[in-house]
Amino acid sequence: MLGTPAVPMAESLAQSIGTMLLNVDGVLEAHIPQCFAMGVMERPAQVLVVVLEQTAPPEDTIDEILLGLASLLPEDIQLDVWPIEREHSLLATVQATGCRIM
Numbered sequence: 001m002l003g004t005p006a007v008p009m010a011e012s013l014a015q016s017i018g019t020m021l022l023n024v025d026g027v028l029e030a031h032i033p034q035c036f037a038m039g040v041m042e043r044p045a046q047v048l049v050v051v052l053e054q055t056a057p058p059e060d061t062i063d064e065i066l067l068g069l070a071s072l073l074p075e076d077i078q079l080d081v082w083p084i085e086r087e088h089s090l091l092a093t094v095q096a097t098g099c100r101i102m
Contacts, residue, residue, distance in 0.1 A: 002090075004097050005034035005046050009077065017048065017079075018101035020068040026053045026061040028086060032079075033097035049082045049094050058083055 008014070014032055021030045028051045036044035050065060052058055062083055069079060084091060 001036045001038075001044075002033045002093050002097055004099060005032075006044070008032075008034075008099075009046060013072065013077075014101050016072050017069070020072060021050065021065065021102045024061060024064050024068065026055070026058075027051070027065070027102070028053055029100060030102040031094050031097065031099045032101055033094055033099040035080075045078075045080070047080045047082055049084060051086055051088075051091065052083050054085055 009032065017032070018030060021027050030051070031049045032046050033049065034044045035041070035047045048065075048069070050061075052061055062081060065081055069081070073079060084094075
């Protein structure tokens with residue numbers, strides 16, 4: 001289940017993540033919706049969904065994103081990164097949450 005977070009992260013942190021992602025080659029857009037998988041997750045959590053260009057090596061791009069997040073996120077916040085391509089069937093659902101940060 002994806003949706004708008006009931007308690008979103010601080011706007012300043014979301015903006016900082018969006019700004020960092022502007023400098024990562026291969027990232028087309030980014031969203032931070034809330035995700036919940038019944039029976040898998042203990043509680044809902046925000047995730048970072050990044051839409052990647054197909055031409056960029058995804059491993060290098062994800063490594064760069066994780067390094068950037070490590071410098072921005074407080075120790076008490078963990079943010080999973082979900083890379084998807086523009087053609088992915090989940091993208092429309094992610095975009096519909098209204099949680100775009102870049």
